[in-house]
Amino acid sequence: MPTDPYGWMEPALATIHRANWYRQVQSIGSRPGALVLLEGQQVINFASNDYLGLAGDDRLIQAAIAATQKYGTGSTGSRLISGHRDLHQDLERAIADLKQTEAALVFSSGYLANLGTVSALVGKRDLILADQYNHSSLKNGAILSGATILEYAHCDLENLRQLLEPRDRYRRCLILTDSVFSMDGDLCPLPELLHLAEQFDSMLLIDEAHATGVLGKTGAGCVEHFGCTGRSLIQIGTLSKALGSLGGYVAGSATLIDFLRNRSPGWIYTTGLSPADTAAALAAVAIVQQEPQRRTQLWQNVNDLKHLLDQEFSFQPSAIRHPPSVISSSSPFPNFNSKFKIQNSKFSLSHTPHPTPHTPILCLPLDNPAIAIQLARALQQSGFFAPAVRPPTVPTSRLRLTLMATHTPTHLEQFVAALKSTLQNLLP
Numbered sequence: 001m002p003t004d005p006y007g008w009m010e011p012a013l014a015t016i017h018r019a020n021w022y023r024q025v026q027s028i029g030s031r032p033g034a035l036v037l038l039e040g041q042q043v044i045n046f047a048s049n050d051y052l053g054l055a056g057d058d059r060l061i062q063a064a065i066a067a068t069q070k071y072g073t074g075s076t077g078s079r080l081i082s083g084h085r086d087l088h089q090d091l092e093r094a095i096a097d098l099k100q101t102e103a104a105l106v107f108s109s110g111y112l113a114n115l116g117t118v119s120a121l122v123g124k125r126d127l128i129l130a131d132q133y134n135h136s137s138l139k140n141g142a143i144l145s146g147a148t149i150l151e152y153a154h155c156d157l158e159n160l161r162q163l164l165e166p167r168d169r170y171r172r173c174l175i176l177t178d179s180v181f182s183m184d185g186d187l188c189p190l191p192e193l194l195h196l197a198e199q200f201d202s203m204l205l206i207d208e209a210h211a212t213g214v215l216g217k218t219g220a221g222c223v224e225h226f227g228c229t230g231r232s233l234i235q236i237g238t239l240s241k242a243l244g245s246l247g248g249y250v251a252g253s254a255t256l257i258d259f260l261r262n263r264s265p266g267w268i269y270t271t272g273l274s275p276a277d278t279a280a281a282l283a284a285v286a287i288v289q290q291e292p293q294r295r296t297q298l299w300q301n302v303n304d305l306k307h308l309l310d311q312e313f314s315f316q317p318s319a320i321r322h323p324p325s326v327i328s329s330s331s332p333f334p335n336f337n338s339k340f341k342i343q344n345s346k347f348s349l350s351h352t353p354h355p356t357p358h359t360p361i362l363c364l365p366l367d368n369p370a371i372a373i374q375l376a377r378a379l380q381q382s383g384f385f386a387p388a389v390r391p392p393t394v395p396t397s398r399l400r401l402t403l404m405a406t407h408t409p410t411h412l413e414q415f416v417a418a419l420k421s422t423l424q425n426l427l428p
């Protein structure tokens with residue numbers, strides 16, 4: 001009896017369903033923004049990485065249209081074989097200017113920039129040290145490189161130092177970290193990482209995907225935020241988050257960029273960015289530099305939401321009662337400086353003054369994936385798009401909120417009120 005070689009897939013999917021790990025895509029029927037049409041329903045959007053509200057900005061749209069009219073829709077081939085457009089070079093110059101690096105190189109996505117860079121920099125004789133919470137693209141880039149990979153505990157410098165001790169047994173060493181951790185919203189300890197990298201003759205690569213355009217006075221990212229501009233390191237990022245377009249980049253020394261152009265298969269053997277994406281990103285980089293008020297507004301919103309949550313769940317904790325199982329007391333709540341906890345079955349934020357907020361990603365830890373899905377669904381029915389993030393993406397379930405410069409105070413107030421009543425209704 002021949003068996004169906006594809007027959008394993010349905011049972012595999014059934015297992016995913018049983019674990020509450022099954023995922024589905026929902027359709028957006030409008031321009032990106034703080035308000036979107038989700039499956040035909042108008043919702044306030046806390047699910048987008050478009051931090052500055054640029055993906056729906058008329059200037060980016062017009063730039064994309066003009067580039068398409070001038071250069072067509074496709075780049076028609078690898079840049080080395082088919083040539084590129086002046087737009088590609090302009091964008092690379094603009095990114096290098098923003099980052100204050102000698103040069104930059106644009107990839108087809110941030111994911112590909114990580115795969116293509118990590119695998120070009122190290123190989124079998126080398127060592128990679130990686131934060132355990134790094135983005136999937138850094139993890140897979142590390143695997144692709146064939147180097148020895150050691151993961152250090154999240155942001156644990158002492159653990160990293162220990163793992164660096166046998167560094168001399170390897171040819172090269174590369175430390176990999178997200179700058180803003182995408183699913184937790186906390187920041188890597190960049191100055192200390194740079195110090196360790198220098199001490200152990202290691203390269204350091206940071207992924208600025210959620211920091212570019214957002215952190216630092218000029219929006220250059222976490223490197224600028226920590227005053228580390230000009231230090232030797234490799235910066236990777238995406239054009240698809242605060243820059244509102246599509247694509248990825250690497251920024252660093254001219255030698256690094258020259259090397260990648262010659263040795264990174266993820267850049268060499270793939271088609272150049274489309275003229276539309278390139279022009280939109282170029283327009284976005286200019287806006288990031290010219291309109292710092294967008295960042296000011298974003299941080300205002302982050303502060304306001306934290307304040308509202310604090311008021312709602314700390315000053316009136318009796319308003320919401322939960323069995324302790326609903327929200328895990330053991331889960332950290334990193335965006336609230338690990339102070340979000342359950343006391344006596346209450347859902348509360350402990351009373352610490354808020355230091356300067358670090359990132360526009362806020363997570364509400366939840367005990368299990370089923371609760372996470374229920375909460376996200378109920379919020380959506382009330383008009384809020386606030387996605388549940390679950391294993392295997394992250395070790396523990398959570399509601400992940402991303403803030404935008406274009407959220408209004410009313411959006412935030414309405415959300416906190418809805419969160420409060422939804423949590424009440426979800427409980428017996």
Ligand SMILES: *Cc1c(COP(=O)(O)O)cnc(C)c1O
Nearest residue numbers: 109110111135182209238240247
């Ligand atoms: C989103 C993201 C990427 C991937 O970028 P894309 O341009 O969307 O492929 C890489 N790293 C991190 C940390 C991210 O959050």
